[in-house]
Amino acid sequence: MTETRSPSDDGVSAGRPAGSGGAASGGVRQGGAAPGGAQPGGSREGRRGPRAIAWARRGQAFAKGWASFRSQRAGLVGLIALAVIALLAVAAPLLTDASGLDVTQATADRLEPPSMRYWLGTDENGRSVLLLTWWGARISLLVGLAATVLSVGIGTLVGVLAAHFGGVTSAMLMRITDFFLVVPSLVLAIALSTVLARGVGTIVLAIGLTAWPTTARLVRAQTLAVEARPYIERAKALGAGHGHLIGSHVLPGVLPLVFANTTLAVASAVIAESTLSFLGLGDPTQVSWGAMLKSAMDTGAVTGGAWWYLLPPGLGIVTVVLAFTLCGRALETVLNPRLRGR
Amino acid sequence: MSDVLAPSESLGDAQDSEGRSGGGGLVRYVASKIAGAITSLVLVILLGFFLFRVLPGDPVQTMTRGRAVSPEQIAELRERFGLDLPLWQQFLDYLFGVLRGDLGVSYFYSRPVSDLIAERFWPTVLLAGSATILAVLLGIWLGTRSAWRHGSRFDKTATGVALTLWSVPTFWLGLIVLMVFAVGVGPIPGMFPTGGITSPDTPPGVIPYVLDVAHHLVLPCITMVAVIFAQYQMVMRSSLLEEMGADYLTTARAKGLRDDLVRRRHAVPNAMLPTVTLIFLHLGLVVSGAIMVETVFSWPGLGLLTYQALDVPDLPLLQGTFIVLAGAVVAMNLVADLLYRFLDPRVRAS
Numbered sequence A: 001m002t003e004t005r006s007p008s009d010d011g012v013s014a015g016r017p018a019g020s021g022g023a024a025s026g027g028v029r030q031g032g033a034a035p036g037g038a039q040p041g042g043s044r045e046g047r048r049g050p051r052a053i054a055w056a057r058r059g060q061a062f063a064k065g066w067a068s069f070r071s072q073r074a075g076l077v078g079l080i081a082l083a084v085i086a087l088l089a090v091a092a093p094l095l096t097d098a099s100g101l102d103v104t105q106a107t108a109d110r111l112e113p114p115s116m117r118y119w120l121g122t123d124e125n126g127r128s129v130l131l132l133t134w135w136g137a138r139i140s141l142l143v144g145l146a147a148t149v150l151s152v153g154i155g156t157l158v159g160v161l162a163a164h165f166g167g168v169t170s171a172m173l174m175r176i177t178d179f180f181l182v183v184p185s186l187v188l189a190i191a192l193s194t195v196l197a198r199g200v201g202t203i204v205l206a207i208g209l210t211a212w213p214t215t216a217r218l219v220r221a222q223t224l225a226v227e228a229r230p231y232i233e234r235a236k237a238l239g240a241g242h243g244h245l246i247g248s249h250v251l252p253g254v255l256p257l258v259f260a261n262t263t264l265a266v267a268s269a270v271i272a273e274s275t276l277s278f279l280g281l282g283d284p285t286q287v288s289w290g291a292m293l294k295s296a297m298d299t300g301a302v303t304g305g306a307w308w309y310l311l312p313p314g315l316g317i318v319t320v321v322l323a324f325t326l327c328g329r330a331l332e333t334v335l336n337p338r339l340r341g342r
Numbered sequence B: 001m002s003d004v005l006a007p008s009e010s011l012g013d014a015q016d017s018e019g020r021s022g023g024g025g026l027v028r029y030v031a032s033k034i035a036g037a038i039t040s041l042v043l044v045i046l047l048g049f050f051l052f053r054v055l056p057g058d059p060v061q062t063m064t065r066g067r068a069v070s071p072e073q074i075a076e077l078r079e080r081f082g083l084d085l086p087l088w089q090q091f092l093d094y095l096f097g098v099l100r101g102d103l104g105v106s107y108f109y110s111r112p113v114s115d116l117i118a119e120r121f122w123p124t125v126l127l128a129g130s131a132t133i134l135a136v137l138l139g140i141w142l143g144t145r146s147a148w149r150h151g152s153r154f155d156k157t158a159t160g161v162a163l164t165l166w167s168v169p170t171f172w173l174g175l176i177v178l179m180v181f182a183v184g185v186g187p188i189p190g191m192f193p194t195g196g197i198t199s200p201d202t203p204p205g206v207i208p209y210v211l212d213v214a215h216h217l218v219l220p221c222i223t224m225v226a227v228i229f230a231q232y233q234m235v236m237r238s239s240l241l242e243e244m245g246a247d248y249l250t251t252a253r254a255k256g257l258r259d260d261l262v263r264r265r266h267a268v269p270n271a272m273l274p275t276v277t278l279i280f281l282h283l284g285l286v287v288s289g290a291i292m293v294e295t296v297f298s299w300p301g302l303g304l305l306t307y308q309a310l311d312v313p314d315l316p317l318l319q320g321t322f323i324v325l326a327g328a329v330v331a332m333n334l335v336a337d338l339l340y341r342f343l344d345p346r347v348r349a350s
Helices: A002-013 A019-033 A035-042 A050-070 A073-095 A129-165 A167-182 A185-195 A200-210 A213-227 A230-237 A242-278 A289-298 A307-335 B007-021 B024-054 B059-063 B071-080 B087-100 B113-148 B153-166 B170-184 B206-244 B247-254 B259-281 B283-297 B302-311 B315-343
Strands: none
Touching (some): A050 A307, A073 A307, A129 A200, A129 A213, A167 A213, A185 A200, A185 A242, A185 B059, A213 A242, A230 A242, A242 B170, A289 B170, B059 B315, B113 B153, B113 B259, B113 B283, B206 B259, B283 B302, B302 B315
């Protein structure tokens, strides 16, 4: 807290001419976003708008958080693993030939063990397992991220609204949240994706609509804590409306927590996607890790001992989920100092 | 702080102070929890209707998707499921059916859904029950050891293993276990059956039957334990860590009690309270795990029934299993809420 206070102290005592600051004033906002360089020069600056000060503070907090995150090895390992996997998934069309995914063009035998030609062996149609796993990462990650955006969005909206408006609104919203928290989400997701048309969109919808309640509860608690702070009262006294209060004051206080929660939510969304695909509820035309494991079970790869067909997609899921979990836990530690040293 | 508390929490506060002065608070607490559970059950029943009758537009078309069906057959199906009636009448029929325990007729099996569920109920209870007991014992033991010597190598290893297993999809772990221990890989022979609950060649008699079922139970049970024990371990660890600094432990040590006695007699019983109620709260997780494990090991329970109904898709059967599984979790949640209050009066309702 003491460090975040220093820019405003400087602002009060700043009688000196804004020499160096004048040159930088055009790019104040960018200066805030790039914390390391702007901070020492920026704090000397006298005449800055409140917005610029806020951005500089956010930049400082971010730099501090990053330094704290960097000191946690497990979180860093997770982040690097995610970066590598994401890069490989994005670059798949550049580095590989998608025609290898076509069943009609496969030339190898079915369930061939790993060899020099097929590093990870082949599937029941003679396609390369390496290629399938590589391309499967794209759907698994895409669905996981999209479903998380949906569920965290709903959860944040419900949580903030419930805490901000209180009373009947809160009671009703929390009643609904509790209900969705109690009902087993996989069962609900199965029901949703059975009755809707099969496809990637349905899976995203099914996971997003069932996974939001934990975020809602977390966000509500955090919003209540933020709204108890004096600056909210000051803004209210100055006549701020609900939209301004939520958008400019509540959300900036709540979002860091939401962000940490998001990384954990992606982990469970990726598992949920693979589970629904494994149950045969995914898009049958798309390769995903869950769908690969379904065909492995259905076509006798398990009873045939074709371990090379079973391990890659499963290890893919475990790696991605573990990486997101490690990142999320490290972020939580950064944002919640009480957890440090545990 | 009182002005920032939401209604539900201030309600809990009021009950708490009343609970200390008289007995009225407990009655009100129990009544409010039961009312909440009944609301949830009503929502489950409403959702069951909405999801399977209203959302699909035409349920018969969903059920016959990808099949060659004549218009006469479709008309017959619509009549059989009462879909030719107006929606409000369908809803009333459905509502009174559910209240009487009549969940409709399965499209695929042509038998009452409630009969099918009753048949598959006990295998699921056997699998989920034995897995939960083992997972709780393992989780409490590991969590206690982790917390008692936190920061030690044992703690780091146990936490790492728990985190890793938590990241493993249940069905994948099941497939691996199935391949290694039932089919056999390399030098490892297949030691356990690949699926089902009994073998056809079991000699008659109670003891061979029980042994046969136990033999079939081993692999699915181990898979489920591996997935759910981490939850109990993490909670036991953190709740014991909360207790570690408490004064009564210092007192116990000052009396000269041995370390393991302080742990067993004083710290663990107090730290166990959250874990015990957690067992009921985690039932939703157990249900999800059971669906996957039963699918992989062809264990004839509610999970396999659900999976088989997905392929058809058999909407009346799915609707029935949805209501039963979700209803069971709602009921167990109520038990958890009441137990929480009963076992630990310090805990406020939240």
